[in-house]
Amino acid sequence: MIPRIVVLADTAAQVVRPVTREVCTAAQRIADAVDLPWGVIVPAASVTGLEDIPTVVRVDTLAEAVPDVRASALTEVCRECAYVMMAHTTGGGDLMARMAQHLDVPLAADCVGLTVEDQQVRFVRALYGGKVLSTVRITARPIMATFRPRSLPSLFVGENCAVTQTVSVELATPLSTVSQVAEAVRDRLDVTEADIVISGGRGMQGPEQWGVLEELAAAFGPRATLACSRPVSDNGWRPRNEHVGQTGRAISPDLYIACGISGAIQHVAGIARSRCIVAINKDPDAPIFKVADYGIVGDLFDVVPALTAAIRQLR
Amino acid sequence: MKIAVCIKQTADTETVPGLDADGTRVLTDDITWIINPHDESALEVALRQVEEYGGSVTVLALGPQRVQKALREGLAMGADRAIHLRCERMPNDARVTARALKPILESEGFDLVLAGQVSVDNGGGQLPQRLGVLLGWPSVSAVEGLEVDGRKLTAQRPVEGGREQHELNLPAVIGINRRIGEPRYPSFRNIMKAKRKPVIAIEVTLEPSQLVCEQLRLPPQKTAGQIMTYGPGVADRVAHLIRSEAGIVW
Ligand SMILES: Cc1cc2nc3c(=O)[nH]c(=O)nc-3n(C[C@H](O)[C@H](O)[C@H](O)COP(=O)(O)OP(=O)(O)OC[C@H]3O[C@@H](n4cnc5c(N)ncnc54)[C@H](O)[C@@H]3O)c2cc1C
Numbered sequence: 001m002i003p004r005i006v007v008l009a010d011t012a013a014q015v016v017r018p019v020t021r022e023v024c025t026a027a028q029r030i031a032d033a034v035d036l037p038w039g040v041i042v043p044a045a046s047v048t049g050l051e052d053i054p055t056v057v058r059v060d061t062l063a064e065a066v067p068d069v070r071a072s073a074l075t076e077v078c079r080e081c082a083y084v085m086m087a088h089t090t091g092g093g094d095l096m097a098r099m100a101q102h103l104d105v106p107l108a109a110d111c112v113g114l115t116v117e118d119q120q121v122r123f124v125r126a127l128y129g130g131k132v133l134s135t136v137r138i139t140a141r142p143i144m145a146t147f148r149p150r151s152l153p154s155l156f157v158g159e160n161c162a163v164t165q166t167v168s169v170e171l172a173t174p175l176s177t178v179s180q181v182a183e184a185v186r187d188r189l190d191v192t193e194a195d196i197v198i199s200g201g202r203g204m205q206g207p208e209q210w211g212v213l214e215e216l217a218a219a220f221g222p223r224a225t226l227a228c229s230r231p232v233s234d235n236g237w238r239p240r241n242e243h244v245g246q247t248g249r250a251i252s253p254d255l256y257i258a259c260g261i262s263g264a265i266q267h268v269a270g271i272a273r274s275r276c277i278v279a280i281n282k283d284p285d286a287p288i289f290k291v292a293d294y295g296i297v298g299d300l301f302d303v304v305p306a307l308t309a310a311i312r313q314l315r
Numbered sequence: 316m317k318i319a320v321c322i323k324q325t326a327d328t329e330t331v332p333g334l335d336a337d338g339t340r341v342l343t344d345d346i347t348w349i350i351n352p353h354d355e356s357a358l359e360v361a362l363r364q365v366e367e368y369g370g371s372v373t374v375l376a377l378g379p380q381r382v383q384k385a386l387r388e389g390l391a392m393g394a395d396r397a398i399h400l401r402c403e404r405m406p407n408d409a410r411v412t413a414r415a416l417k418p419i420l421e422s423e424g425f426d427l428v429l430a431g432q433v434s435v436d437n438g439g440g441q442l443p444q445r446l447g448v449l450l451g452w453p454s455v456s457a458v459e460g461l462e463v464d465g466r467k468l469t470a471q472r473p474v475e476g477g478r479e480q481h482e483l484n485l486p487a488v489i490g491i492n493r494r495i496g497e498p499r500y501p502s503f504r505n506i507m508k509a510k511r512k513p514v515i516a517i518e519v520t521l522e523p524s525q526l527v528c529e530q531l532r533l534p535p536q537k538t539a540g541q542i543m544t545y546g547p548g549v550a551d552r553v554a555h556l557i558r559s560e561a562g563i564v565w
């Protein structure tokens with residue numbers, strides 16, 4: 001039996017990505033309110049990282065399936081569900097939009113929160129680059145939603161209690177082929193999943209200067225990663241998936257440190273939901289200081305190494 | 316090749332929207348309307364393709380009368396013709412938009428439908444995938460690199476922690492990210508020429524949406540932070556504040 005409330009796991013290399021646990025928090029809250037069972041669906045026979053989640057359904061045939069095949073197969077698996085939810089990653093948003101169309105229902109996409117009241121579930125979406133929040137309700141079934149990474153706390157059940165079942169589905173003929181393009185060794189967290197994000201802008205003056213930011217990130221340890229403003233990735237100084245903002249990735253880390261970034265409205269749109277923002281800029285009138293919790297006016301090539309030393313001291 | 320580019324008219328990214336008193340509506344009077352930035356780049360991709368290999372580019376927009384301005388801008392960039400699916404309001408549910416766009420995309424016999432990855436005002440990045448499902452065509456979105464070789468497309472996109480390459484055959488739907496390239500500015504000559512190009516208006520009735528917006532509100536305003544001038548001890552002080560006041564641990 002497929003639980004009536006399901007979370008579709010986002011996986012990378014047979015491991016469940018941490019964002020999945022955030023969606024589990026939503027599932028558990030809804031399950032408590034509407035009194036329905038919930039579980040996680042994983043698209044492969046062997047995936048690790050869900051040992052404490054009470055109900056796990058493995059769809060054993062989907063590991064290699066391309067997005068269109070995966071979407072039509074999971075549509076059949078989830079057809080009778082009341083709620084279908086997933087993290088709004090590139091793959092998650094994609095899969096859920098396809099499934100929602102197969103099921104001919106709306107999708108509350110890229111939600112930043114939810115409210116549960118009197119068995120009514122409402123989703124919160126950030127509009128206009130986060131400048132407006134909208135509360136929406138879905139009147140179709142299943143109710144489908146994707147959540148922006150780091151918008152909800154992670155759920156840890158804390159015991160090894162998984163009851164696993166396996167289902168098989170028939171796969172349609174794929175409409176496309178997908179291959180992974182090798183990239184530089186991935187030794188850092190993605191910008192959307194890191195707790196701490198160190199970001200550089202045009203004030204960094206060039207790619208060869210990034211060492212100071214890498215050292216600051218290293219001082220914070222493995223939970224920190226790097227990001228950048230748009231001109232930086234446009235110039236090829238940094239990889240494009242580090243670009244944050246209204247046309248880049250929207251992130252909400254615990255700590256965002258902006259170095260040599262002016263704080264244009266399109267940049268701030270992507271980072272305003274960070275819990276704490278630190279800005280380092282030599283221009284006291286830079287707009288980034290308007291959204292910063294802590295600001296240091298000065299030359300970043302002096303400030304960043306000093307901050308790195310101070311952060312290291314506190315480790 | 317006959318290419319359609321779906322353009323949404325969105326609020327300029329500089330917009331700071333206001334709300335009406337009961338929080339049901341964004342006040343639109345002061346909004347500067349633009350072509351959604353990703354869609355502009357999608358149009359650029361289409362124009363280059365046709366300039367090199369021949370064909371035509373149709374810009375297509377669904378929405379109230381105001382969206383004709385976006386279509387005119389698309390024509391001024393170099394699109395050959397424009398189709399306006401006119402309705403009372405801009406839908407906020409991609410399912411409704413997709414279903415309203417489907418008939419014209421089918422009847423026109425396009426080889427390739429391009430859209431933006433996401434509309435920057437209130438979109439969720441759903442339309443390209445939904446159109447793919449509705450039309451039974453392959454689709455891929457968030458694309459930053461696209462090559463066309465006869466009827467074969469090769470598209471690249473970043474995903475968390477990597478990069479994917481998709482290969483698909485026409486007809487197909489592709490969602491484009493702005494990072495694929497900046498769009499051109501319309502030349503004066505093209506602006507003049509655009510005035511004589513056709514904008515075909517078709518009335519459509521939107522299906523009711525099952526995604527109900529119940530309330531709009533502005534997020535809490537941030538209070539001014541502590542801004543210090545760099546000098547001895549400042550870095551230490553900020554590090555301590557990050558730890559003790561903001562409660563960040565590392
Ligand atoms: C449609 C549209 C979408 C956009 N989307 C995005 C987006 O998603 N993300 C994004 O980031 N931008 C986006 N932009 C661009 C945005 O408007 C800004 O141009 C961009 O964010 C500026 O990047 P920056 O702050 O790195 O550079 P700049 O604005 O050039 O700022 C550099 C800053 O570095 C400071 N500085 C220089 N040297 C030093 C030093 N030695 N020490 C300390 N400080 C120093 C300067 O005082 C300045 O404030 C978009 C623009 C448009 C029109």
Ligand SMILES: Nc1ncnc2c1ncn2[C@@H]1O[C@H](COP(=O)(O)O)[C@@H](O)[C@H]1O
Nearest residue numbers: 321377430431433434438439440441442
């Ligand atoms: N009303 C519309 N008319 C034409 N195209 C649209 C419309 N709404 C969305 N689109 C297209 O779909 C893309 C993704 O939109 P969305 O799903 O709203 O994020 C946009 O970038 C546009 O290319």
